[in-house]
Amino acid sequence: MFKRDVQQVKDLVLRVLHERGLETPLLQKRLVEAWPKIAGPVIARYTTDAYIYNQTLYVRLSNPALRSDLSMQRQVLTKRLNDYVGEQVICDIRFK
Numbered sequence: 001m002f003k004r005d006v007q008q009v010k011d012l013v014l015r016v017l018h019e020r021g022l023e024t025p026l027l028q029k030r031l032v033e034a035w036p037k038i039a040g041p042v043i044a045r046y047t048t049d050a051y052i053y054n055q056t057l058y059v060r061l062s063n064p065a066l067r068s069d070l071s072m073q074r075q076v077l078t079k080r081l082n083d084y085v086g087e088q089v090i091c092d093i094r095f096k
Contacts, residue, residue: 067095
């Protein structure tokens with residue numbers, strides 16, 4: 001008899017993504033998609049665009065008052081988003 005090297009599909013997929021350099025873009029996509037869940041439905045309604053550039057999440061808001069309020073909560077939101085994804089994907093959030 002021979003030994004089989006049994007691995008979970010999840011572990012295999014993650015290893016292949018990491019080897020091909022696709023892990024970070026996937027995590028970034030998950031983080032951007034998590035913005036409405038983490039920020040809440042009211043803030044999501046005023047969000048017109050969100051993207052990541054150089055480990056910074058840029059969020060475009062249509063309400064200037066909301067923009068200034070959220071600027072004070074940047075650190076908390078950054079931590080919540082990174083915790084949701086399970087890795088440190090972003091270091092800061094900028095509101096436009």
